[in-house]
Amino acid sequence: MSGRTVSSAILILVLGSFFATLCDVFIKLAGSEVAIFQFTFLRAVFMCFILLPIVILRLYRRSKAAVFLGLKLHFIRGNMWVLAAVLLVLSLAELSLATANAVFYTAPIFIMLFGAFFYKERLSMDVVLAAVLGFMGILVILRPTEITFGMVSAILFAVVLAANSLLIKKLPQQQDILYGLLVTQFFALPLAGGLALWEGEAFQIELLVYAALSSICSILYSVSCLVGYRYVASSKVTSAEYSGLIFAFLIGWWIFGETPDLGLFIGSLLVITPLLYLSHRDVKRLRREQMLSNTRSNLGAG
Numbered sequence: 001m002s003g004r005t006v007s008s009a010i011l012i013l014v015l016g017s018f019f020a021t022l023c024d025v026f027i028k029l030a031g032s033e034v035a036i037f038q039f040t041f042l043r044a045v046f047m048c049f050i051l052l053p054i055v056i057l058r059l060y061r062r063s064k065a066a067v068f069l070g071l072k073l074h075f076i077r078g079n080m081w082v083l084a085a086v087l088l089v090l091s092l093a094e095l096s097l098a099t100a101n102a103v104f105y106t107a108p109i110f111i112m113l114f115g116a117f118f119y120k121e122r123l124s125m126d127v128v129l130a131a132v133l134g135f136m137g138i139l140v141i142l143r144p145t146e147i148t149f150g151m152v153s154a155i156l157f158a159v160v161l162a163a164n165s166l167l168i169k170k171l172p173q174q175q176d177i178l179y180g181l182l183v184t185q186f187f188a189l190p191l192a193g194g195l196a197l198w199e200g201e202a203f204q205i206e207l208l209v210y211a212a213l214s215s216i217c218s219i220l221y222s223v224s225c226l227v228g229y230r231y232v233a234s235s236k237v238t239s240a241e242y243s244g245l246i247f248a249f250l251i252g253w254w255i256f257g258e259t260p261d262l263g264l265f266i267g268s269l270l271v272i273t274p275l276l277y278l279s280h281r282d283v284k285r286l287r288r289e290q291m292l293s294n295t296r297s298n299l300g301a302g
Contacts, residue, residue: 009227009228010228012224012227012228013224013225013228013241013243014243015224016220016221016223016224016225016228016241017221017241017242017243017244017247018243018244018247019217019218019220019221019224020217020218020221020244021097021101021244021247021248021251022213022214022217022251023214023217023218023221024088024092024097024100024101024248025097025251025255026210026213026214026217027039027088027089027092027210027214028092028093028097028256029210029255030089030207030210030211031093032093032094034089034093034204034207035196035199035201035204035207036086036089036090036199037086037192037195037196037198037199037201038196038199038201038203038204038207039089039204039207039210039211040082040085040086040089040192040195040196041189041192041193041195041196042207042208042211043085043211043214043215043218044081044082044085044185044188044189044192045189045211046211046212046215046216047181047182047185047215047218047219048182048185048186048189050215050216050219051178051181051182051185051219052182054178055176055178055179055182058176058178058179059176059179062176066172066174066175066176067175067179069172069174069175070170070171070172070175070180071183073167073170073171074171074180074183074184074187075187076167077164077167077184077187078183078184078185078186078187078188078189078191079187079188079191080160080163080164080167081164081184081185081188082188082191082192082195083160084157084160084161084164085192086195087153087154087156087157087160088153088157090149090150090153091103091150091151091153091154091157093150094148094149094150094151094153095150095151095154096252096256096258096260097248097251097252097256097258098245098248098249098252098258098260098264099141099142099154099264100150100154100248101244101245101248102137102141102245102248102264102267102268102271103138103141103142103151103154103155103157103158104154104157104158104161105158105242105244105245105268105271105272105275106134106135106137106138106155106158106271107158107159107161107162107165108162108275109130109131109134109135109162109271109275110158110159110161110162110163111162111165111166112127112130112131113127113131114162114163114166115166118166119166119169126274126277126278126281127278129274130274130275130277130278133270133271133273133274134270134271134274134275136270137266137267137268137269137270137271138155138267138271139267140263140266140267140270141263141264141267141268141271142267143263177222177226178222178223178226181219181222242272242275242276245268245272
């Protein structure tokens, strides 16, 4: 699986979505009474330990000129990662795996809205409609008779994830992505460690397994995105990531005995269908542009 063809890139992204869901599973298995800040700190530590030897080997073969670039952005993203990791634990402690993941998939909507606000990207009527339907989907999924901490945490997680994703655009293009991920996690350690000390909970040795496994899955997901989007236009394959919601339905039913209801399916369709439409629209636009370019090249050659 090289990721150089659309089919292989889709397969890689589907596998990545599976690992992302597994990451959520291990976090949920840690339990609702988990020491949240201690668990977050352990996840950051394991990610640093796993990434460090890989990054050293990669840097050994490449130019080291870009290692000090973008440190301020990595610092911001590292601290945002801590916030997102805490919100992830809080939401999974209360919501079912499928419900939480359905809300998490509103992150692309927030990315589009934030992109329009901060980067002055064009906000078409299709995007506005997708946002409205997505928020309606959240209401159908959660059906809030009262606002709970888990609901708010899931929505805020999607917001923070979207903001963190937008910052990637500002990272140095010549910098190795795994190196950037390592530096981001390194900058997450002080805040996560300080919060763990402030929390004051006794060390829970059983958290080591869940922290390690969730960290491995998180890194595998990041690598899958790196390979899956490297050679193929993102609009052609990004819909493959929504397979994660199917994994969340199946694994939630198999491991946690969760039974999705009709409202969850309808709400998920309201969230994902507009995003799939936008992705399909971009694919058609790229094809038209490619055909126009080929036509112009042929006319020029003639």
